[in-house]
Amino acid sequence: MNAVANPKIVMQARGLVKRYGQVTALDGVDFELREGEILAVIGDNGAGKSSLIKALSGAIVPDEGEILLDGSPVHFRNPLDARRAGIETVYQDLAVAPAMTIYENLFLGRELRRPGFLGNMLRMLDKKKMLHESAARMADLKVGIQSMTQAVETLSGGQRQCVAVARSAAFARHVVIMDEPTAALGVKEGNMVLELIRRVRDRGLPVVLISHNMPHVFEVADRIHVARLGRRAAVLNPKNISMSDTVAVMTGAMTADQLPAEAHA
Numbered sequence: 066m067n068a069v070a071n072p073k074i075v076m077q078a079r080g081l082v083k084r085y086g087q088v089t090a091l092d093g094v095d096f097e098l099r100e101g102e103i104l105a106v107i108g109d110n111g112a113g114k115s116s117l118i119k120a121l122s123g124a125i126v127p128d129e130g131e132i133l134l135d136g137s138p139v140h141f142r143n144p145l146d147a148r149r150a151g152i153e154t155v156y157q158d159l160a161v162a163p164a165m166t167i168y169e170n171l172f173l174g175r176e177l178r179r180p181g182f183l184g185n186m187l188r189m190l191d192k193k194k195m196l197h198e199s200a201a202r203m204a205d206l207k208v209g210i211q212s213m214t215q216a217v218e219t220l221s222g223g224q225r226q227c228v229a230v231a232r233s234a235a236f237a238r239h240v241v242i243m244d245e246p247t248a249a250l251g252v253k254e255g256n257m258v259l260e261l262i263r264r265v266r267d268r269g270l271p272v273v274l275i276s277h278n279m280p281h282v283f284e285v286a287d288r289i290h291v292a293r294l295g296r297r298a299a300v301l302n303p304k305n306i307s308m309s310d311t312v313a314v315m316t317g318a319m320t321a322d323q324l325p326a327e328a329h330a
């Protein structure tokens with residue numbers, strides 16, 4: 066991350082509350098994503114990570130609190146609203162359609178039409194342009210896949226996840242949110258996806274990375290948001306805190322105010 070004295074805040078949430086009957090999933094959580102960073106979101110099971118990410122990506126509507134994008138309040142009623150606002154989310158499971166080709170996956174739901182009558186009236190797809198743009202996106206992100214007409218089911222798990230990440234990066238204007246993108250992958254493939262996540266950040270898109278994998282978090286995160294009991298327990302600087310102290314804050318064995326000042330980010 067660039068060392069900036071006052072980094073711009075791209076996305077912010079204040080006091081988000083989400084209740085499911087008797088359960089309070091979000092209990093007044095704050096959140097801040099800065100320009101140019103990979104922000105990891107970690108927390109024990111049930112800490113409220115998914116609920117937070119769902120609120121930021123429009124999958125749930127919080128009961129209370131506010132979300133700001135580039136300083137302006139936003140009210141997402143559904144994931145499409147968030148997408149339209151430039152926020153793309155990569156989900157662990159629903160990442161890609163296996164039987165379709167890479168370029169079809171990249172443009173799924175946002176297909177390019179031929180210009181003029183053929184596209185407007187006959188709804189003909191501009192396959193050539195989609196192929197060309199897919200190849201350009203993949204090359205830009207250095208995803209080493211040659212043929213855009215290859216079916217996604219013929220790719221390795223890591224390559225599939227790279228396609229999902231590349232798709233999000235291609236369409237996101239503000240933020241990419243990734244929910245456990247390396248969870249189902251082996252070591253080599255996980256590293257490939259981490260490398261891609263870094264490139265996405267380096268091309269100017271801030272990334273929110275939800276992960277249970279501490280080594281991965283410490284490898285790529287610029288800052289770590291620790292979720293606990295529906296709130297934000299701390300925001301940590303991975304360069305100045307150990308993995309074991311981070312886990313202690315996450316589990317409640319240690320509180321944030323027991324940490325030295327430099328551990329905070």
Ligand SMILES: Nc1ncnc2c1ncn2[C@@H]1O[C@H](COP(=O)(O)OP(=O)(O)OP(=O)(O)O)[C@@H](O)[C@H]1O
Pocket residue numbers: 085088089090091108109110111112113114115116117292
């Ligand atoms: N749709 C729902 N209905 C009822 N309770 C829910 C629902 N979604 C989440 N919860 C509850 O809200 C709390 C927070 O859940 P959430 O999924 O946000 O946590 P998490 O940190 O993502 O957990 P995990 O790591 O296990 O996915 C949990 O107690 C969970 O059981």
